Amino acid sequence: MSVPAHLADVVAAARVRVAALHAELPRYGLVVWTAGNVSERVRDETDASGGSDLLVIKPSGVSYDDLTPEAMVVCDLDGELLDGDRSPSSDTAAHAYVYRHMRDVGGVVHTHSTYATAWAARREPVPCVLTMMADEFGGEIPIGPFALIGDDSIGRGIVETLRSSRSPAVLMANHGPFTIGADARAAVKAAVMCEEVARTVHIARQLGDPHPVDQSDVDSLYARYQNVYGQHEGQR
Numbered sequence: 545m546s547v548p549a550h551l552a553d554v555v556a557a558a559r560v561r562v563a564a565l566h567a568e569l570p571r572y573g574l575v576v577w578t579a580g581n582v583s584e585r586v587r588d589e590t591d592a593s594g595g596s597d598l599l600v601i602k603p604s605g606v607s608y609d610d611l612t613p614e615a616m617v618v619c620d621l622d623g624e625l626l627d628g629d630r631s632p633s634s635d636t637a638a639h640a641y642v643y644r645h646m647r648d649v650g651g652v653v654h655t656h657s658t659y660a661t662a663w664a665a666r667r668e669p670v671p672c673v674l675t676m677m678a679d680e681f682g683g684e685i686p687i688g689p690f691a692l693i694g695d696d697s698i699g700r701g702i703v704e705t706l707r708s709s710r711s712p713a714v715l716m717a718n719h720g721p722f723t724i725g726a727d728a729r730a731a732v733k734a735a736v737m738c739e740e741v742a743r744t745v746h747i748a749r750q751l752g753d754p755h756p757v758d759q760s761d762v763d764s765l766y767a768r769y770q771n772v773y774g775q776h777e778g779q780r
Contacts, residue, residue, distance in 0.1 A: 547618055547627045558584050558600040559613040565732050566602055566611045572736050574655040578605050581633040584728035585643050585650045594647055597621055603630035641699025651728030653735045656720040659742035664715035670742050673754035678765035680737045682710025690717040713738040
């Protein structure tokens, strides 16, 4: 199998974006060594069902310094490699499952960022005690179930958790954060913000008991930020 000719230019552009966005993960201290990954959905506009969509993701075990556009790999939504010289990320099955079951998701990110992963190790949601959390996540950052890597179990846990949450981030138990977005850039932003609030709330708890934001205020803040703030793109 290979990338369909009518998607070649779209895939090439996605490779450039995804390679550049991977550089944001070490820049913000969200990964070490070769851990973590960013993917982006490539939509096939000729297929209304979305079944012919593809995804672009980093290869497994490759240094961030070597993640050029040409190094990115392309898979179908079953996680099968279509184009690339290396094996796809070990998290590809999880990304693919999310894309198959959440049609509005255009980007997925996974990191092992320190503070968010510490909350995941405790299997404890990050409580909504900051207006920034209300803005970005619409409430707490939830915990997803424990799942082993290797099949789509992690993907199922992500989808089951986020379908009932406004949060674009889930802390998979004993593993770490996965984030979603309308595109890969939005998912990277969610990963950055997830680590920031996980760190801030951890520090606040060292000082005492943080006060939760009232639900009515969470709803108001979330609606304003998502629909009114900035240039209507939810960007700070």
